[in-house]
Amino acid sequence: MAKEKDLIKRPFSFLFSWRTFPSYELMSYFLMFTSVPMLAFGIQSYDFEIIKIVVFTVICLYSGFFAALIWNDITDADIDSVAHPNRPIPSGRISKSKFFSVALIFSALTFLFAFLVSPLCLLLVGFAALFVTFHDKFLKKKVKLPAYSEIFTPIQWIVVAIFGFFAIWTALPQSNEIFINVAYLGVIKTDINAVKQMLILVVFVYFADNAYDLAEGIVDVEGDRIHSVKTYATSFGVKNAAKISFIWFLTAGIMGIILFFITVLSFVFLILFICIWLYIMYNSLKLLTSKKEDMKKIAAIVGRRGFDFFLLSFNFIFLDLVVQLLFHYFN
DSSP: OOOHHHHHHHHHHHHHSOOOOOOHHHHHEEEEEHHHHHHHHHSOOHHHHHHHHHHHHHHHHHHHHHHHHHHHHTTHHHHHHHOOOTTTHTTTTSOHHHHHHHHHHHHHHHHHHHHHHHHHHHHHHHHHHHHHHIIIIHHHHOOSSSHHHHHTHHHHHHHHHHHHHHHHHHHSSSOEEEEEEEEETTTEOOHHHHHHHHHHHHHHHHHHHHHHHHHHHTTTTHHHTTTTTTOOHHHHHHHHHHHHHHHHHHHHHHHHHHHHSSSSSOHHHHHHHHHEEEEEEEHHHHHHHHHHHHHHHHOOOOOHHHHHHHHHHHHHHHHHHHHHHHHHOOO
């Protein structure tokens, strides 16, 4: 009996120790995955159906997040042996075959809950999974396009923005202004304003994610060069990568402010967002103006804080929407 319990506990204990996820980061993912369908749904009364869609969306995206990270660890084991030797496969804590089994479980959960939202959401997740698989396994080491790896890496996070809106458009449509009937998969019902909101969120996700990824690419530049991975740092040099990262953070901030103007978001979001945006711009400027010998150290800080900027932006969206919903219910 004790052995059986140990077999059940072992995979979970490994997952919790697999990477050093701060508790606030794990909670931030939950708030991120919750905030997008809430933003698409707007400020109105919640019933069982919308709660179900939000819950299924969170489980689907959370499973997909872990699946993508594990697949990345499997395909990047050779690069990680140089850049991140403490990760599970390079350190010998788990074999590729066992990690492959774990990835399959999370992938299955992703597809199951995507289907429970709608067949069209399943199709979206399927396309994303195929792209990520080919990108991680083959394309980012084979394609010679400069900075190819970092140009396409944000697609994994863009899926979060698109999925949240598609979940509402396909399962709980709010408008019939745009009506698209997809044979055997169902219909998409929405309006032009909702499409604009999704597109601005997608652009924000792309530049916010890419900005901190460029900084992290400066840290990993030696390992990426050894394995011919095309990042901004390996393609254009670390100084130019720092300049582009700064511009991307600037663009992300502008997109966040536009999102405030075209969605139901209030000044609760705007004030908090501008504060963290100015903070990350200050840190990015420090990286841009630093000496070459100090760049890796500062880039590691910008990469970490840039990711926090990315996550907290969604946390502030969630906070804003919850505050507004409370006013909606009690007024």
